[in-house]
Amino acid sequence: MNQKELATFLNLSQTTVSRALAGYADVSEETKRLVLKTALEHGYRPNSSARRLVTGKAGSIGVVFPMERNLIVDPHFLEVLAGLSEALGEVGTDILLTPTIAAREIDTYDRLAREGAVDGIIIVGTKVEDERVEHLAKLDFPFVTHGRTKRGSEHAYLDIDNEGGFRRATELLLDLGHQKIGLINGQPDRNYADDRLIGYRKALEGRHLNFEPSLVVAAPMTVEKGYQAARAFLTQTVKPTAIACGSTVVAIGVMQALRENGLDIGKDISIVAHDDGLSTVRADLSSLPLTTTFSPVQAAGKRIAQMLLERIGGEAVTALQEIWPVDLIVRTSTGKV
Template sequence: MDLKQLSARLGLSPTTVSRALNGYSDVSERTRQRVIEAAREAGYQPNLMARRLALGKTDAIGIVHPTGAGHLGDPRFLEVVDGLTERFAAEQIDLLIASARPADEIATYERLSRGRRVDGFIVPHTRCRDPRIDYLGQCGAPFVAYGRTADSSGYAWFDFDNEAGSRLAVERLHRLGHRRIGYVHAPLELNFAWQRHQGFVAGMEQAGLSIESRWVVPAGFGRRGGYEAMQTMMAGSDTPTAVIVDNNLSGVGVVRCVLDAGQVLGRDISVIVYDGTPADSTVLELEVTAIEQPTPHGAGVKLAELMLGVTQGQPLQELQVLWAPRIAPGNSDGPAPGTR
């Protein structure tokens, strides 16, 4: 049954039936319910292309992902994408991932936005100063940030309390007797990395522990970077007794380096990794102590719900959500050497 046939059955004009099905306010609630019930009984399916043209919508949300970044290789990020996809699918909305060279991200946002290819954006892995968010705010495109920026007051976002997670890790290691604690981190221009680093600094200060600059090592997003960072940290005669890693991909490299050096995790050196280690990693024999955040799938569902809230005009204060982390104990940390 098409729209004309449904309209004839109801004795209404096609325009009235179309506006009733699309929720326009100039159609009475009584008429709207009559049309919806008749459409359901007749098995009417609207022409989605015509609906999109009429409403000026694409029923698609975009993620612009820079090529060369490590996040698409991170199973946890892919679980976030799965949660987004599941929630949007319930609303008949597609999730589109567009690749862009790092220098061309803004141009890609501009093409997708001006070309009306998507109705809004999920902005992943925010930076402390983020030109993507500046651009989207200026052009008025709907978006939700996966993470915050230095000033996060004026837009919708979903994030974890990254500072709290690092503080929890320092507190745990301090209680275990560790005084020499190292830190391996992602690029600090990424806001989550900066926040986690600030949490590490605050936790060390609160514990009365000094930070050795040679034990704070950048590693990017990769197993090799984590491996090389740990090699650097273990090269000297004076080495840390515990290390915190701010992302799970580098965490795999750190753990592998310790094992390859013949060290016993949790006895010779302790390691705590943000998000633990991926399920497909090469260190399956270990249950790595983790700074654990709520499920990435659940985070994806929440991001999608926030995006729907943005498009529906919900108040901004309802569209800024912060979730808390916790420590998930494993067997990769233990009492500091000499304190047993």
């Protein structure tokens, strides 16, 4: 159904339908609701160029992904994307996924903002100090980040309590008698990984235990990296009796390596992992139910989309800063030394 057919169906002028869809104040709220309801029921979507001409809005938000990080097959990124899609689909807003290379990433954000291709941008995977945040803040362009930064401009974000979550996870292992605890963390320039390392170290300091760099690995969150890190731990002079993993995906690789070496998980060695609620990796339904810190990333994606729409609508940055708590769920992958 096009706009002319929609107007005929409603027995309204095409001008009235157009202004109702654009939200003009001279159209009654009753008419706006009627037009929008009928448009949704009949699958009407305005032409993007026409919509931009009438409303000044693109009707879409942008997500940029550097191809080097291979995010398009990353289960964490896909879960965020699923949450974004659910929230934006409810209001008829499109997602523009834009691939780039790291060397041109800032230029890509700049182009999307300056050309009006999108109404706002979502940054996934913030760095401790993030040039993307600084650039978009200087442009005064609406954006929301998944995660915070530690330095730089005030910005809208949704994050989880990574520091608190990994401090509690490490304290659980310490309470079970473990003193040599390995940490397989994310890449060190990522803010979530930095927060988790801080939480891990604070837990050790709270028990007057020394931090041992040989027990910490920083790497992308993949099965392969988890497997390699666990194998490396087992060849060290100082071997961990427990391992904290940055993701359930990493934990799959860790468990494979431990089992190949004849270790009984939960008895010979303990594992705790962060669970993003990935639909493809269920911590509670794995062959060995994992003890996890938990915060659902798909729900975060949905909320981030809602926050960006609020930011586009004029909501202040300081009103759009959320830190979600992290739960600790104890299962059979952890046990006493």
